[in-house]
Amino acid sequence: MLWNTLLLALRAIRRNLMRSFLTVLGIVIGVAAVITMVTLGNGATKSVSDQISSMGSNLLILLPGQRFGPGSEGAPNFKLADVEAIRSQITAAGAVAPVSSKGVTAVYQARNWATVVTGSSNDYFQAGNWQLAAGRTFSETEERAGKAVCVIGETVRDKLFGRQSPVGSEIRIKQFACEVIGLLKSKGQSAMGSDQDDVVVMPLRTVQRRLSGNPDVNRMTISVREGASIDAVKSQLILLLRERRNIGENEEDDFRVMDTRQITETLTATTKILTMLLGAVAAVSLLVGGIGIMNIMLVSVTERTREIGIRLAIGALEREVLLQFLIEAVVLASLGGLIGIALATAASIGLAGMMQIPYLFDPAINLLSFLFSAAIGVIFGFFPARRAAQLDPIDALRHE
Amino acid sequence: MTLDGTPPAALIRLSGITKTYGRGQAAFQALKGIDLSIDAGDFVAIMGPSGSGKSTAMNILGCLDTPSSGSYEFEGVRVEQMSRNQRALLRRHYLGFVFQGFNLLARTTALENVELPLIYRGESAGARHAAAREALQQVGLQGWEDHTPGELSGGQQQRVAIARAIVTRPAVLLADEPTGNLDTHTGREIMELIGALNRERGITVLMVTHEPDMAAYAKRIVRFVDGRVESDRHNDSHNEETA
Numbered sequence: 001m002l003w004n005t006l007l008l009a010l011r012a013i014r015r016n017l018m019r020s021f022l023t024v025l026g027i028v029i030g031v032a033a034v035i036t037m038v039t040l041g042n043g044a045t046k047s048v049s050d051q052i053s054s055m056g057s058n059l060l061i062l063l064p065g066q067r068f069g070p071g072s073e074g075a076p077n078f079k080l081a082d083v084e085a086i087r088s089q090i091t092a093a094g095a096v097a098p099v100s101s102k103g104v105t106a107v108y109q110a111r112n113w114a115t116v117v118t119g120s121s122n123d124y125f126q127a128g129n130w131q132l133a134a135g136r137t138f139s140e141t142e143e144r145a146g147k148a149v150c151v152i153g154e155t156v157r158d159k160l161f162g163r164q165s166p167v168g169s170e171i172r173i174k175q176f177a178c179e180v181i182g183l184l185k186s187k188g189q190s191a192m193g194s195d196q197d198d199v200v201v202m203p204l205r206t207v208q209r210r211l212s213g214n215p216d217v218n219r220m221t222i223s224v225r226e227g228a229s230i231d232a233v234k235s236q237l238i239l240l241l242r243e244r245r246n247i248g249e250n251e252e253d254d255f256r257v258m259d260t261r262q263i264t265e266t267l268t269a270t271t272k273i274l275t276m277l278l279g280a281v282a283a284v285s286l287l288v289g290g291i292g293i294m295n296i297m298l299v300s301v302t303e304r305t306r307e308i309g310i311r312l313a314i315g316a317l318e319r320e321v322l323l324q325f326l327i328e329a330v331v332l333a334s335l336g337g338l339i340g341i342a343l344a345t346a347a348s349i350g351l352a353g354m355m356q357i358p359y360l361f362d363p364a365i366n367l368l369s370f371l372f373s374a375a376i377g378v379i380f381g382f383f384p385a386r387r388a389a390q391l392d393p394i395d396a397l398r399h400e
Numbered sequence: 401m402t403l404d405g406t407p408p409a410a411l412i413r414l415s416g417i418t419k420t421y422g423r424g425q426a427a428f429q430a431l432k433g434i435d436l437s438i439d440a441g442d443f444v445a446i447m448g449p450s451g452s453g454k455s456t457a458m459n460i461l462g463c464l465d466t467p468s469s470g471s472y473e474f475e476g477v478r479v480e481q482m483s484r485n486q487r488a489l490l491r492r493h494y495l496g497f498v499f500q501g502f503n504l505l506a507r508t509t510a511l512e513n514v515e516l517p518l519i520y521r522g523e524s525a526g527a528r529h530a531a532a533r534e535a536l537q538q539v540g541l542q543g544w545e546d547h548t549p550g551e552l553s554g555g556q557q558q559r560v561a562i563a564r565a566i567v568t569r570p571a572v573l574l575a576d577e578p579t580g581n582l583d584t585h586t587g588r589e590i591m592e593l594i595g596a597l598n599r600e601r602g603i604t605v606l607m608v609t610h611e612p613d614m615a616a617y618a619k620r621i622v623r624f625v626d627g628r629v630e631s632d633r634h635n636d637s638h639n640e641e642t643a
Contacts (some may be wrong), residue, residue: 013506016476114474313464314517314564315492317485393464396501 004325005320009328013335017301023296024336026289027376031340031369032347033282039348040363041275045268050358054262056188059127059260062220062241068255075254077092077216080204082244086220095123098217100207106160106200107172113159117150117173117200119207125151125184127223133373134169135182138203146205151182155196171200176210178202189356218270230259279365287371289336290376296311297329297384308388309396322389329381330374337373341366410473411571411604412461430456432627433470440571443598443605445615445635446625447629455576457624458608460627462495462574463487470592475571492520496603498594499578502557504549504564510536511545514563521568523571531579535563539593555586558592566597573597575607579614 013020065075083098100119105112118124122137135151150171157166162360164250166180187196210217224233234257241255301308311321345361402474419431430453433543450455459465460472463479465489471618472479473492491497514532523531535559537546539559549557558578565573577595579587595617598605609615616637623631 004522009506011512013436038501069564272407307505310505312518313491313497313503314463314520315487315488315490316520319485320520372403394459396636 001050002323005323006331008324009331011020012324012328013332019296019300020332020335023293024289024339025330026292027333027336027373028284028340028343030282030286031140031287031337031373032343033285033366034369035341035344035362036347036351037121037282038275039360039362040351040355041271041278042360043348043352045275046360047357048267048271049264051189053258054129058224058230058231060224060237061258061263062222062237063256063258064219065254066252068275077218077246078220078255080215080217082241083217085119085244085321086222086237087238092225092232092233092236094223094225095126095221097123097127097221098204099124099219099221100204100212101288102207102211103190103210106156106201108160108169111160113156113200115156115200117202117207117211119202119204119211120365122206124201124221127221129282130187131185133183133185134165135180139272143203144207145201146209148178148206148210149175149181149202150178150269151184152180153199154186154235155195155197156200157183158326173200173231174211177371182295219366222318225248230261234259239351244290244298247271286372286376289373290333293329293333293377294380294384296326297381298300301325301384303390304388305396307397308391309399310391312393313397318389322385323383325382325388326378329385330377333377334374337355337370340373344369359400392393403500409477410437410464411440412436413471414461414471415471417457417460417472419460420468421452425431430627431467432477432590434629436629437495437538438604438606438634440604441598441602442616443595443619444620445618446606446608447573447610447621448614448630449610451626452624454624455604455629458574458576458606461606464491470474492517494571495567496568496570496573498558498573498578500580502549502554502561502581504560506556507548508552508605509546510541510552510563512558513549513560514567517564517568531567531602531636532563535567536560538566538597539563543615550638553586554582555589558586560580562590562593562597566601569601570603572604572606575605577608577610577611579611584613586612587611604621 037106062078064077078098080098083096086093097120102117102119103114104117105114121143121294125132132151133154138149141147152160152171154164159168160171161169166183170177170179172178183199184199184201185398189195204217222233222237224230237257240251242253245252247253306319310368311324320340344366349359412432414436417431417434417436418429420427420429422428434452434453444460446454456465460467463474463482465479466487467480470480474494479487479490505516511532512531512607514535518528518531533542533545534543538563541556541559541563544552544556549560550562558581562578573594578594581588582590591614592603594607597603603609605618607614607618616619616635621631621633621635622629
């Protein structure tokens with residue numbers, strides 16, 4: 001009986017192909033929206049965690065102040081002596097890269113480009129997982145003497161030199177000329193969305209003397225040796241810095257140690273919440289699609305009153321008519337769901353390509369959306385179906 | 401009377417059937433006590449002016465409607481006490497309907513239309529196709545199986561409707577003004593078809609009509625006036641050889 005009813009439903013849908021399509025359009029769009037949002041959200045989450053691991057997965061970042069941005073101003077910067085203390089006292093720390101940065105405009109011939117100069121040491125390249133595309137890193141003499149040499153990122157090369165090789169050329173930063181000795185391999189966007197390749201790296205001393213005018217260190221990037229516990233290094237760092245910065249027992253830290261794992265967790269949690277939010281908004285459109293189905297099914301019942309009368313007259317039971325219309329609604333909604341899944345797959349692949357995030361097929365959300373659309377068929381198909389089943393055959397046959 | 405002289409068991413027996421629509425002041429009594437007994441194999445034409453209650457009686461006979469009072473026995477079973485679903489099953493297994501307006505499913509082929517009652521009987525696709533083709537052949541429509549009602553003439557549509565009614569081999573064929581939408585010539589063809597089904601297959605036929613020409617094909621004519629049976633007589637002009 002169920003099979004026969006399914007057959008009847010498919011026949012009814014086929015008889016009214018155009019209207020059937022319009023009926024399910026809402027479901028199609030709803031399902032496509034939900035799946036696309038969630039798939040792209042998953043891709044974004046994946047890309048964020050990939051980018052963080054491109055920074056190095058065993059990295060600690062030391063910042064003055066407790067928070068990002070305003071509010072950290074009261075906290076003093078670090079000193080070079082702090083860097084030395086960490087190097088000598090924390091044995092599990094690998095590369096310790098002090099960083100002092102300054103926004104500048106770099107000029108080469110007629111072109112200029114606003115960027116950030118990062119003053120650091122060769123440890124910076126090691127800790128940050130940077131590879132050289134051309135040239136070399138700093139020599140010990142250059143670091144100690146604070147020579148005007150720099151290693152630039154791909155974006156800066158592109159803006160100032162175009163396709164030309166920059167190594168050996170001189171760029172002008174503020175009032176001094178600086179020789180480009182190396183070019184970094186591209187790393188792309190950072191997890192926060194900034195361009196990691198928009199960078200000019202100079203020896204720390206050069207930046208302190210010529211640009212910032214003070215011997216401070218803005219932040220430190222510390223890599224943890226293979227096999228050492230990140231948490232252990234983190235607590236050692238906190239102890240050491242509290243002592244060096246004379247923080248009393250009851251006072252809070254005036255600095256902050258972040259590890260990349262923690263950043264990964266924070267950022268992926270954020271993108272996951274955004275994904276859920278977008279998915280929820282899209283789910284509302286799925287619900288609206290369900291109301292569309294109910295609307296058209298009610299119209300369809302009215303339009304097909306005479307047909308229902310014929311069926312009842314020739315001996316269809318109430319529940320068979322109910323089942324027919326219910327199955328029709330469910331089949332329609334499920335077909336809509338399938339079309340939606342196909343559309344979402346195409347849209348997700350296309351958009352993921354445009355947004356440069358990976359496309360990840362998520363079987364769970366596809367299955368869930370499909371089942372949800374079928375459920376919508378049941379819920380919103382029931383009322384019209386019951387109305388059809390309860391028609392009086394005599395009145396229904398007389399209906400014009 | 402049967403050949404051996406025993407009285408035939410009535411297929412349908414109505415006694416004291418009334419039907420009232422509405423309540424109180426607005427109440428209208430469409431049937432005012434009908435007694436009618438119909439034997440298996442009979443061909444009854446129900447005639448009468450509009451408002452005489454013949455359609456109401458037909459709906460009750462077709463188990464589409466229930467009487468307000470009185471009893472209706474179908475093969476000894478009391479129909480007036482049946483539930484809606486039981487009556488649907490009775491229609492499914494024992495009755496076939498032919499309507500004035502044909503009432504075929506639009507945009508559905510003749511074959512699919514004829515198959516429809518068999519679907520509700522749960523028969524297999526193969527059995528359905530075979531039975532539907534055979535029924536269409538019996539009404540003279542072989543070769544028209546794949547045409548939709550829109551592609552068929554009125555007479556052909558009524559033939560499809562008759563095929564749909566007889567495909568289940570019903571005991572009773574109920575025809576409500578089967579020739580009302582047809583010209584006289586086509587109407588006669590349809591009546592001859594119905595007469596042949598009655599004669600050759602022994603299907604009991606109940607037919608509502610207001611055309612004396614069409615009623616002439618029946619064996620018995622029951623005339624309704626004002627909610628009562630005015631006359632019930634054997635049709636003298638009925639002739640087995642010429643009909």
